[in-house]
Amino acid sequence: MSPKISFKVQGMECASCAAKIERQLKKTGGVLNAAVNFAVEKVTVDYDPDRVGVDELLKTVVDLGYRVSTRRVDLKISGMTCAACAARVEKTLSNRAGVLRANVNFAMERATVEYDPTRVDVEELKKAVADAGYRAEEGDKRFDADEEKMERERETRRQTNLLILSAALSIPLLAMMFADLFNIHLPALVHNKVFQFALATPVQFVAGFQFYRGAYKSLRHGSANMDVLVALGTTAAYFYSVATTFFIRGHVYYETGAIIITLIILGRLLESIAKGRTSEAIKKLMGLQARTARVFREGREMDIPVEEVRVGDLVLVRPGEKVPVDGIIEEGLSAVDESMLTGESIPVDKRAGDEVIGGTINKHGSFKFKATKVGADTALSQIIKIVEEAQGAKAPIQRLADVISAYFVPAVVGIAITTFLAWYFVAEPGNFSRALINFTAVLVIACPCALGLATPTSIMVGTGRGAENGILIKGGEHLEKAYALKTIVLDKTGTITRGQPSLTDVFITAPDMDERELLRLVASLEKGSEHPLGEAIVKGAREKDTELVDPRGFEAIPGHGVSGQVGDKQLLVGNRRLLASRNIAISAIQDTVEKLEGEGKTAMLVAVNNRAAGVVAVADTVKDTSAEAIRALKEMGIETIMITGDNRRTAEAIARQVGIASQNVLAEVLPQDKAREVNKLKEQGRVVGMVGDGINDAPALATADVGFAIGTGTDVAMEAADITLMRGDLRGVAASIKLSRATMRNIKQNLFWALIYNTLGIPLAALGFLSPVLAGAAMAFSSVSVVTNALRLKRFDPYRDFRINERTAFRLMPAPVRRPK
Numbered sequence: 001m002s003p004k005i006s007f008k009v010q011g012m013e014c015a016s017c018a019a020k021i022e023r024q025l026k027k028t029g030g031v032l033n034a035a036v037n038f039a040v041e042k043v044t045v046d047y048d049p050d051r052v053g054v055d056e057l058l059k060t061v062v063d064l065g066y067r068v069s070t071r072r073v074d075l076k077i078s079g080m081t082c083a084a085c086a087a088r089v090e091k092t093l094s095n096r097a098g099v100l101r102a103n104v105n106f107a108m109e110r111a112t113v114e115y116d117p118t119r120v121d122v123e124e125l126k127k128a129v130a131d132a133g134y135r136a137e138e139g140d141k142r143f144d145a146d147e148e149k150m151e152r153e154r155e156t157r158r159q160t161n162l163l164i165l166s167a168a169l170s171i172p173l174l175a176m177m178f179a180d181l182f183n184i185h186l187p188a189l190v191h192n193k194v195f196q197f198a199l200a201t202p203v204q205f206v207a208g209f210q211f212y213r214g215a216y217k218s219l220r221h222g223s224a225n226m227d228v229l230v231a232l233g234t235t236a237a238y239f240y241s242v243a244t245t246f247f248i249r250g251h252v253y254y255e256t257g258a259i260i261i262t263l264i265i266l267g268r269l270l271e272s273i274a275k276g277r278t279s280e281a282i283k284k285l286m287g288l289q290a291r292t293a294r295v296f297r298e299g300r301e302m303d304i305p306v307e308e309v310r311v312g313d314l315v316l317v318r319p320g321e322k323v324p325v326d327g328i329i330e331e332g333l334s335a336v337d338e339s340m341l342t343g344e345s346i347p348v349d350k351r352a353g354d355e356v357i358g359g360t361i362n363k364h365g366s367f368k369f370k371a372t373k374v375g376a377d378t379a380l381s382q383i384i385k386i387v388e389e390a391q392g393a394k395a396p397i398q399r400l401a402d403v404i405s406a407y408f409v410p411a412v413v414g415i416a417i418t419t420f421l422a423w424y425f426v427a428e429p430g431n432f433s434r435a436l437i438n439f440t441a442v443l444v445i446a447c448p449c450a451l452g453l454a455t456p457t458s459i460m461v462g463t464g465r466g467a468e469n470g471i472l473i474k475g476g477e478h479l480e481k482a483y484a485l486k487t488i489v490l491d492k493t494g495t496i497t498r499g500q501p502s503l504t505d506v507f508i509t510a511p512d513m514d515e516r517e518l519l520r521l522v523a524s525l526e527k528g529s530e531h532p533l534g535e536a537i538v539k540g541a542r543e544k545d546t547e548l549v550d551p552r553g554f555e556a557i558p559g560h561g562v563s564g565q566v567g568d569k570q571l572l573v574g575n576r577r578l579l580a581s582r583n584i585a586i587s588a589i590q591d592t593v594e595k596l597e598g599e600g601k602t603a604m605l606v607a608v609n610n611r612a613a614g615v616v617a618v619a620d621t622v623k624d625t626s627a628e629a630i631r632a633l634k635e636m637g638i639e640t641i642m643i644t645g646d647n648r649r650t651a652e653a654i655a656r657q658v659g660i661a662s663q664n665v666l667a668e669v670l671p672q673d674k675a676r677e678v679n680k681l682k683e684q685g686r687v688v689g690m691v692g693d694g695i696n697d698a699p700a701l702a703t704a705d706v707g708f709a710i711g712t713g714t715d716v717a718m719e720a721a722d723i724t725l726m727r728g729d730l731r732g733v734a735a736s737i738k739l740s741r742a743t744m745r746n747i748k749q750n751l752f753w754a755l756i757y758n759t760l761g762i763p764l765a766a767l768g769f770l771s772p773v774l775a776g777a778a779m780a781f782s783s784v785s786v787v788t789n790a791l792r793l794k795r796f797d798p799y800r801d802f803r804i805n806e807r808t809a810f811r812l813m814p815a816p817v818r819r820p821k
Helices: 015-027 052-063 083-094 122-131 145-182 192-205 207-219 227-244 253-280 280-287 379-392 399-427 432-445 448-468 476-483 494-495 515-526 531-542 576-581 587-598 624-636 648-658 671-683 693-705 715-720 730-768 772-795 800-812
Strands: 004-010 032-037 042-047 068-071 071-078 099-105 112-115 136-138 293-298 299-306 315-318 326-331 335-336 348-350 367-373 471-473 487-491 502-508 552-556 563-564 568-573 600-607 609-617 639-643 688-692 706-710 723-725
Touching: 004 052, 015 032, 015 042, 015 052, 032 207, 032 367, 042 052, 052 068, 052 099, 052 624, 052 723, 068 502, 071 122, 083 099, 083 112, 083 122, 083 399, 083 448, 099 122, 112 122, 145 192, 145 253, 192 253, 207 227, 207 476, 207 723, 227 399, 227 432, 253 432, 253 648, 326 335, 326 706, 379 552, 399 432, 399 448, 399 730, 432 730, 432 772, 448 471, 448 730, 471 476, 476 706, 487 494, 487 671, 487 693, 494 624, 494 648, 494 688, 502 515, 502 531, 502 587, 515 568, 515 600, 515 609, 531 600, 531 609, 552 600, 568 576, 576 600, 587 600, 587 609, 587 648, 624 639, 624 648, 624 730, 624 800, 639 648, 639 671, 639 730, 671 693, 688 693, 688 730, 706 730, 723 730, 730 772, 730 800
Parallel strands: 487 639, 487 688, 688 706, 706 723
Antiparallel strands: 004 042, 004 068, 032 042, 071 112, 071 136, 099 112, 293 299, 293 315, 315 367, 326 367, 335 348, 471 723, 502 609, 552 563, 563 568, 568 600, 600 609
């Protein structure tokens, strides 16, 4: 039976709105049926989860211009011991009426739940988790780092104390086992069954109580986890030994249960320590936040907690201090270390009018700035939020592990029982102890933990490492998609180029006008424009002390240019299409336009009173790092395509400078058509990434398989993108893909070893080639090995190759000429 979800939608004005939503949902691949009730503003969808996710269904409604009425809560889950526990909690929450989706991250011990507040509340969600045998605590996912650290330290101390107790009592039993193996003489007391019983019992029921408790909770709610396997295996060995101690003749196996429990506690302790290191990136980011701010209020200077800073406050920052919140400098000059934001270590010069970001460090001078963003709105808070959500999200590759984990424990119990019966009745008829040992080995060797940790630990470390290098990845699915990218579409302005054009040429053809007058008319008209090219013309005119007037009837014509009246003259300023649409001949300026465009300049044709009067040219310089970034992408096997609204001649001139082939230039593309061009590439079967920085890039960023926003661009572009590059540097695209590939390689290594471990370990144990003690040791360390492998990503430097190139270039520079004194 296919799953069904229902959610509230706001913004529907009539029945046609409901019909439009229903029609669009039914067109979505994987949707089996959709019904929209306009009266109660409710949407109900039957869907195939293998073909479409809840995210895509909600996005379909939002893209139509409506609002989905949902809330999100983050819950800290206590009591989970393995991936099967996480799967149990996730299933419990997902099946709760009113829950649209639930995601449980075993590595972070957190659940993210999106729900319909009209049908279920947070208390009911917490109760559902409690009924499943676990504990849920509400709280913002941006938990206090010190509190989280203290809680982890408490758990570490508890496990350490249990390990000491368990190890102290298990060592004599271990010594006895080795004495039997190597024929070593030990005191008779060690071989006494009652003495061994006295040593093993506290280990079994004090140190091992956590396994019984976890197994009871799991079985009580109709599921099974790793605790069930450990409790079953060690209990069988313990009680058989008790029977042979007090009631029947036979060998005792106290050391088996005791040593297995000791090894598994050791494994959990090491795993907990290692897991603590996976979230270090978040702790570092939180540590960057300033605690206090020095503000001017009521005519005096005062220090206040950073939480009390309000938008509009005037804040003073002295040398060596952290900038407390985001703002614009009003007075002063300094250099600010923004490495926390961009990963770039060179301080950035700041002066009046420049933006400063909370958490960055003022190096030299002091300055005053006006607070523009405070609290959760600051860039640092947004970065922390993005990284946390990414670390809590699941990558599609994790579905394999989730499916396996769901059936894993029951299957292992079945294999263990089959092993016992086969050995007792077939292999060695009547040999109970041999059958019991192999039964225990099968139960203990199985480890769903390694499978459950394989993906989230790598994603946590990978996204954290990205954040430290100015690469903000919004989720595991985007990290996985970036790995598969084969085509990158690059917007030209502000992405390949600096996005700060300047006036270069003024050419006239009108006999009754000079260059200064033409520039005055064009700049006066462009005063009403917000387009970067218009701003460059106005700036260039003012630098020439040109007196400007206000235009009348100003009109921006998207993708073509502008029109309006300056004085008694009617003006058109734009591209060939604009003048052609008004039947204005341009033959007199055609050669000049082509020459300017061949130099990579944007030539804007000017018509005065419906006659071609001249050309004004503006140039946007290429960023220093663009050619290097595009070369790196090509070396990685990725095709680069440039998209721009500029004419082909100008576009190809820029493309030549950065190494993009002319056939890979999409020129004269209107802003609204960029998304369509990206979609065409996707329809060819390509996995497409889009890189942009402007508002008009947002639809294309959302359409692409992976959208990259240059962090120096607009908030809209950053919101629409899947990956934000805080450096404003195209090299970040190559670096983020390298990081994605390294992370996916790491995940596949983890999954391979976790699967191979169980694939080989279980048959070996069933065939009698593995003792329970060795099985326990292997199981305990399998999870540790997975987390340790994930931690290797902390040493991965996505910008390494670029840094090597910079050092090489520096070494190849000619040595300075030394003149004799």
